[in-house]
Amino acid sequence: MSETFFARLPANTHTKGLGLLPADAQMGDIARQGWNILQEQVSLPVAVLSEEKIQHNLAWMQEFIDRYQVKLAPHGKTTMSPELFQLQTDAGAWGITLATAPQTEAAFAHGVRRVLMANQLVGKGNMAIVAELMRRDAHFEFACIVDSADNVDALGEYFAESGQTLRILLEYGVVGGRTGIRDRQQEDAVLEAVARWPQSLSLVGIEIYEGVLNEEAPIREFLRHVVSRAEALAETGCFKEPDVILSGAGSAWYDVVAEEFSRVNKHLDSARRHTLDVVLRPGCYLTHDVGAYHRASDRIKQNNPVAREMNFSLLPALQVWAYVQSLPEPGRAIIGLGKRDSSSDAGFPVASGHYRPQSRISEAYAAVVPAPKDWKIFAMMDQHAFMSIPEDADIKVGDMLSFDISHPCLTFDKWRQLLLINEQFDVTGSVSTWF
């Protein structure tokens, strides 16, 4: 989709994190307002994306993927932002990964035409959405995953009735994990079910999500097991397209998956009927964070030879700004930032910058200082955060604080648009979200 298309999307003018706008403003109008975060033209709390860091992360991951000669289908559920999907696709992503049928519809409506739905497609209401998208564009390339005979039969029957062919991937999982086939008996049952629907279902690959495991050794073991199953199944001729998709990788272990999957022989079967398409699906790299994904990137920098060669790493590009709302007693600040504004399930937001609004505009940029490390959020309610501070902290009601976050997925879904900013905190654009 063109820039003009995105610029003409309606702005969510009756929601938070914006300045004053006409009710019928479009997304493209936001960049034209001349807003600056420090000059208080925008209502806080606000979620902002550093344009520069987004560009850095975008380029970093694409280069990493290219060096491994694999493909990238970033998990779009992280941001659910079609403007960011477009950036990812323009930078070289092969497709977009999504989690649900409505997410797929939202991406399709904003121009995405290759979707890996890394989830089971369950229920007629959801199947109807996918069937409708396939009808709307015969070139729409979609695949979802299966791990049970019951689901396979339901899909087979539905798409037989609609006269369409649904592309599916077999999902493997681990005992104690989430979805996915655990053993050979389940695999047999699923493959037998797939064989019952030769017209309406087409098996095109294998999918896993290693992120339910927490240790490298069992992850590598699982990945190797899956590769061996892929090779064995390729020999049986059950894959219906020449290119067989082998897909894995969340945002924490994509390096290990890249290593293991990129080693596999590109000719998956001895008869050379099939070529392997490795598709990795990290989603959080675009904004990164200061929590779990930061810790993952420390490991990656240390262990992965390609990341070491690339000599730099991902940067946290998503922040939430909020005001100091009250200083009701020594040692305690109440911040205008709640569970509805930022993720709180994987660590509270971390104060990173501190700014005291000035009347003299020229001083604005110079006055942002790092927030002291001992200013720490220790509890959150719907619309408030509780921050502990030293009793003699230099802090005032009305001060602005920027917060780094952990778990970008559960921060993006709190906002209907996020603002793009440059290093001077000028608002240079915005991206919409569709949750």
Next chain:
Amino acid sequence: MSETFFARLPANTHTKGLGLLPADAQMGDIARQGWNILQEQVSLPVAVLSEEKIQHNLAWMQEFIDRYQVKLAPHGKTTMSPELFQLQTDAGAWGITLATAPQTEAAFAHGVRRVLMANQLVGKGNMAIVAELMRRDAHFEFACIVDSADNVDALGEYFAESGQTLRILLEYGVVGGRTGIRDRQQEDAVLEAVARWPQSLSLVGIEIYEGVLNEEAPIREFLRHVVSRAEALAETGCFKEPDVILSGAGSAWYDVVAEEFSRVNKHLDSARRHTLDVVLRPGCYLTHDVGAYHRASDRIKQNNPVAREMNFSLLPALQVWAYVQSLPEPGRAIIGLGKRDSSSDAGFPVASGHYRPQSRISEAYAAVVPAPKDWKIFAMMDQHAFMSIPEDADIKVGDMLSFDISHPCLTFDKWRQLLLINEQFDVTGSVSTWF
């Protein structure tokens, strides 16, 4: 606002919890589709409101409030749904309570003209929103709360510059709590600051939030302290309107606040210049829940004489439906319901109903059975829930489950619209949200 106004709001057609709709569908179109949840015309997960239970809760709370001869300004941040604000106002609510300037703008844009912002108004970006709304409608009745001299001076200066008068309430708090004045020294400082801005600030009452306390005795003590301060301040002549607002009550202790505040002499001061306006602000009563607010209502039924007289109580009116997505190993079901679809911070969703989709539509309604009590969600990810089940459970991939929830506020904000259903699970309407 009229029904027609709400019916013409655009439906969020690219988001979840809907059936197939044209991209330009309006909210009013949803009721006309003839959808039924059990007949799978709607994509799951979906958030649904029982129309009947909403009506019950609406009437119950208004009667409770009327019996105490106080006023109701339901906290709108719970639902952020203007259709529900309208229902509440039509049922007799005096106004709507909100938490932020953007929430106030969203309510104003959908017809609300009396807002108690039970929060500090901090920052020029937020003050600008309120100033703009006051400019747009001279009859817009707004008040926010203050607890610091710095904030009072910032407000005084801003509204002096804009040539407007902002109505404010003094907030009292408790040590170890959230916002609010803790002691007499702070009170003096705030009142002195208020006195510096006689043109631009008008003190019209007192506000507290007792919900940061967990025990009845300290809550009553706090409420009595606040009443004594209200009476003392009334004598000093610092309130600028004949009606003085005294406002408290979240959704857990509204009965105790009603008891304490309704006992206060309506003539607040000895000179009878001021009449007391008690305004209570529960927000969660409309949907209720099966968690903290259920426990609170048990206590209220037992202890409160008015609730006992009324002989029945609030009903959980908000549910989320989801599919059984995978049964990967004995004792474990993976449900297509994640942290992005339901609150998870105050208890996981509780399976309440179980339905196996039938091909024979006439059987649909009869086939919803209570979900076994030992089907329990024990973990959630962004898009999935993990449910423990007995190894011999009668459960299939594709089964539908309804879940009751804890903490409606953090469930509403996961949806851009919720569907209204009747007892037969027909979709009879929808309400929009503006987070």
